[in-house]
Amino acid sequence: MSYQEKRTLFSILTGILILVAYGIYAYGKYQSGAMIAEDLTFWAKTILIFIGIGIAVNIVGQIVFHILIAIQIAIKEKLHDVNTDDKAIEKSIQNEMVTDEMDKMIELKSMQTGFFVSGMGFITGLIVLVLNYSPVVMLHIVFVSFSVGSLLEGFLQLYYYRKGV
Amino acid sequence: MAKKLNITNNIRTLRFFANEMTQQGLAEKVGASRQTIVAVEAGKYTPSLELAFRIAIAFDVEIQEVFNCEIEGEG
Numbered sequence: 001m002s003y004q005e006k007r008t009l010f011s012i013l014t015g016i017l018i019l020v021a022y023g024i025y026a027y028g029k030y031q032s033g034a035m036i037a038e039d040l041t042f043w044a045k046t047i048l049i050f051i052g053i054g055i056a057v058n059i060v061g062q063i064v065f066h067i068l069i070a071i072q073i074a075i076k077e078k079l080h081d082v083n084t085d086d087k088a089i090e091k092s093i094q095n096e097m098v099t100d101e102m103d104k105m106i107e108l109k110s111m112q113t114g115f116f117v118s119g120m121g122f123i124t125g126l127i128v129l130v131l132n133y134s135p136v137v138m139l140h141i142v143f144v145s146f147s148v149g150s151l152l153e154g155f156l157q158l159y160y161y162r163k164g165v
Numbered sequence: 166m167a168k169k170l171n172i173t174n175n176i177r178t179l180r181f182f183a184n185e186m187t188q189q190g191l192a193e194k195v196g197a198s199r200q201t202i203v204a205v206e207a208g209k210y211t212p213s214l215e216l217a218f219r220i221a222i223a224f225d226v227e228i229q230e231v232f233n234c235e236i237e238g239e240g
C-alpha cells in the first residue's frame with residue numbers, strides 16, 4: 001500500500017471516528033429530552049465543537065502519521081543496508097511522500113463527487129425545512145451529508161489509486 | 166462523436182534497455198511518484214503531455230517510442 005493510500009485511509013478512519021462520535025453524542029442528547037432536541041443554538045454549538053475536534057484530530061493525526069511513516073521508511077532502509085546515512089534516508093522519505101499530477105487528478109475527481117453529495121445534502125436540508133420539519137433536522141442533515149461527502153471522497157480516492165484514473 | 170483512443174506504452178521495455186532502470190529510478194528522474202509510474206506503465210493512468218515528454222527525455226527517445234495510440238475499432 002502506497003503512502004497516498006495510507007494517508008487517505010487514515011483520513012477516512014478519523015472521519016468515521018468523528019461521525020460515529022457525533023452520532024453517539026447526538027443520539028444520547030435526543031434520548032435525554034425533547035427540550036434539548038429542539039434547541040437550535042445548542043446543536044449549532046455542538047456541531048461547531050465537533051468540526052473543531054475533527055480538524056484538531058486530523059492535524060494531530062496527520063503529524064503522528066507522517067512521523068510513523070518516516071520511522072517505518074528509516075527502519076526499512078536500515079534493514080536493507082546498515083550503512084545507509086541520514087541523507088539517503090531523508091531522500092527515501094521525500095521520494096515516498098512526493099505528490100504529483102496523478103494525486104492531484106485523483107483528488108480533483110473524488111472531490112467533485114464529495115461536493116456533489118454535500119450539495120445534495122444541503123438541498124435535502126432545505127426541502128426538509130419546506131416540509132415544516134425542525135431546523136435542527138436540517139442542521140443534522142447538512143452536517144451528516146458533509147461528513148459522508150468527505151468519507152466518500154476518501155473511498156473514491158482509494159478506488160482511483162487501485163483501479164486507475 | 167470522436168472515437169476512443171487506445172493509448173499503450175513501452176515503458177517496461179525501455180526500462181529494461183536502460184540497464185533495468187527501476188520504477189523508482191524513473192519516478193525520480195521525471196519528478197513523479199513511483200505509484201504514478203506503476204499506473205502509467207499498467208495503462209491505468211494517461212499522463213499529461215508534460216510528464217509524457219519527461220518520460221521520453223528520461224529514456225532519451227522520441228515520445229512516439231514511448232507511447233503508441235490506436236483508434237478503437239480501426240485495428
